[in-house]
Amino acid sequence: MFRRRFSSVSQGRNPQGVHAWLVGSGIASLTSAVHLMKDAQVPPSQIHILETHSYPGGGVDSTGDPGKGYVIHAGRQPNFNDPCMEELLSSVPSSTGTERTLLDEIKEFNELEAPQEDATTHVLVQGQYGPEELEMGKSSMTHKERMDLLMFMLEGEKALNSKSVKDCFGESFFQSKFWCIWAATFAFQPWHSAIEFRRYLRKYLHDTQSLNNMKMLGWTRFSQYESLIMPIAHFLEEQGVDFRFHCRVTDLKMSTPTTVTELTMMQNGTEKIVTIDPNDVVIVTLGSISSGSTLGSNSKAPAPMSMGSEDSFGVEWSIWSQLAMQSPNFGNPTRFSSRIPESSLETFTVTLRDPEFLDRLLKLTKERPGTGGLLILKDSNWAMSLSIPHQPMFSDQPPDVQVFWGYSLFPERIGNFVRKPMFSCTGQEIMSELLQHLRFPTDSILKNSVTVPCFMPHLTAQMLTRHHGDRPEVVPRTNNVAVIGQYVEIPEDTTFTIEYSVRGAQMAVQHMMGLVAEPKKRQKHYLAEFLEALV
Numbered sequence: 001m002f003r004r005r006f007s008s009v010s011q012g013r014n015p016q017g018v019h020a021w022l023v024g025s026g027i028a029s030l031t032s033a034v035h036l037m038k039d040a041q042v043p044p045s046q047i048h049i050l051e052t053h054s055y056p057g058g059g060v061d062s063t064g065d066p067g068k069g070y071v072i073h074a075g076r077q078p079n080f081n082d083p084c085m086e087e088l089l090s091s092v093p094s095s096t097g098t099e100r101t102l103l104d105e106i107k108e109f110n111e112l113e114a115p116q117e118d119a120t121t122h123v124l125v126q127g128q129y130g131p132e133e134l135e136m137g138k139s140s141m142t143h144k145e146r147m148d149l150l151m152f153m154l155e156g157e158k159a160l161n162s163k164s165v166k167d168c169f170g171e172s173f174f175q176s177k178f179w180c181i182w183a184a185t186f187a188f189q190p191w192h193s194a195i196e197f198r199r200y201l202r203k204y205l206h207d208t209q210s211l212n213n214m215k216m217l218g219w220t221r222f223s224q225y226e227s228l229i230m231p232i233a234h235f236l237e238e239q240g241v242d243f244r245f246h247c248r249v250t251d252l253k254m255s256t257p258t259t260v261t262e263l264t265m266m267q268n269g270t271e272k273i274v275t276i277d278p279n280d281v282v283i284v285t286l287g288s289i290s291s292g293s294t295l296g297s298n299s300k301a302p303a304p305m306s307m308g309s310e311d312s313f314g315v316e317w318s319i320w321s322q323l324a325m326q327s328p329n330f331g332n333p334t335r336f337s338s339r340i341p342e343s344s345l346e347t348f349t350v351t352l353r354d355p356e357f358l359d360r361l362l363k364l365t366k367e368r369p370g371t372g373g374l375l376i377l378k379d380s381n382w383a384m385s386l387s388i389p390h391q392p393m394f395s396d397q398p399p400d401v402q403v404f405w406g407y408s409l410f411p412e413r414i415g416n417f418v419r420k421p422m423f424s425c426t427g428q429e430i431m432s433e434l435l436q437h438l439r440f441p442t443d444s445i446l447k448n449s450v451t452v453p454c455f456m457p458h459l460t461a462q463m464l465t466r467h468h469g470d471r472p473e474v475v476p477r478t479n480n481v482a483v484i485g486q487y488v489e490i491p492e493d494t495t496f497t498i499e500y501s502v503r504g505a506q507m508a509v510q511h512m513m514g515l516v517a518e519p520k521k522r523q524k525h526y527l528a529e530f531l532e533a534l535v
């Protein structure tokens, strides 16, 4: 038995009579289902999770095998110390024992088994004899830039409405080591939202030295898909939650701007219409980080997305568009969905069948896999960064196989060695570019590695500039529908994190079911408190 985290139902719906319809099965919907069941006491069989794909997890998917190569989608880690993550993970039993929770399991792994060395981000530049590490510690900003940064953090959000980062800083700021690390760590671009950048600064500035330090963030034993998504989905399934895969929600009809009355879904080619009672609850994940993504292979570049096709907009955006057409309270999806050149990015996963690459990297960085932070190649035209996790990352990964993950902020640019845009490169060409940056031998390592590139047109769409009102509130003055995911407005919090989807889901359940206690907020650092006092 698990202790209830929110107080019991004080008002609102009688859980026994509620049917909850959750659109999507990413971490946001899975979190909603956990708290609907455990805290609001909605019977599991009355919780319906509708997912267009054949598997749960959305953007936290991981697939592959040692032969064709593994694919990691979300290669970095959520912050397991965030109170809303703790709330979720302590509500789910560990897959290894009934007395323990998933939170116990993750904490135990990090205390006893995960690599413990204290290590941080490495920034490599080309030196005369090979790649050299840029000294950490100094930000390389001028006095004026430091003052600008401080003034920027003191600015109220209203003044930054719709501005980009480059509207607020001079060109030289974007050449500083400070920006290089922040851009690579959080996938920030100069044209991204100034509001979002300010929120990130307020949340993480005091941690600049330890950004990416895995000791701070924590590892899961295997990939997030295997160690986070699967245990939650299995738990829900075991309890009797109704999962429906290959099930695309195609329409939500509202009788008024506050109330959904009908949900239409297409499941395995058959259309089904469900009548939604005002007492029922519909919780919709808006958009998706992974919508429109295409995979390549070691010998093939990812297929480019045909602009204007349905895929360029993606099924993941269609329900949001319909809601926005029915009420302005649902915000403006096109602000985020239709600016692909500003939101696309490319990731790649490398499967190694020979230890040579990681042995050489160990010599270069002095860090074992999983102990270090990001490895940033500052001189790379594509702005490549690598994340080298502890091994194995997959439960079926053979002991002589290693896997790592990387991404590039400017895949549209011509490479330094492979003279074409990363978008049109095969996996092998991407690995070849990387090896030449590191000055590692190419032939032997390429022969024993498989690189799978992944083009993600909407990966940073949630960071694009926005006007006030473009992002809806979690409960946008509605009666029986809430919205969750990366595109809702949660004051002060930072998007592009799993925590954001988790917190939004907890807020949705709390509001919809009339639970007394609000989801816990992250403790603010005293620096953020101090800045707030000055605004």
Ligand SMILES: Cc1cc2nc3c(=O)[nH]c(=O)nc-3n(C[C@H](O)[C@H](O)[C@H](O)COP(=O)(O)OP(=O)(O)OC[C@H]3O[C@@H](n4cnc5c(N)ncnc54)[C@H](O)[C@@H]3O)c2cc1C
Binding pocket: 023, 024, 025, 026, 027, 028, 029, 050, 051, 052, 053, 056, 057, 058, 059, 060, 073, 074, 075, 076, 077, 078, 079, 247, 248, 249, 250, 285, 287, 288, 289, 290, 315, 316, 317, 319, 347, 459, 484, 485, 486, 496, 497, 498, 499, 501
């Ligand atoms: C490369 C990469 C790196 C990342 N790095 C980090 C990191 O370092 N730290 C961190 O915390 N987070 C990171 N993230 C972000 C994190 O993975 C996402 O924030 C999270 O997955 C969002 O979850 P979600 O449930 O809100 O949405 P999603 O995971 O996008 O799920 C939405 C789901 O809804 C389904 N769906 C949508 N519309 C419909 C419909 N009409 N009918 C049926 N189903 C529908 C979709 O198929 C999808 O499965 C990263 C993500 C990626 C891809």
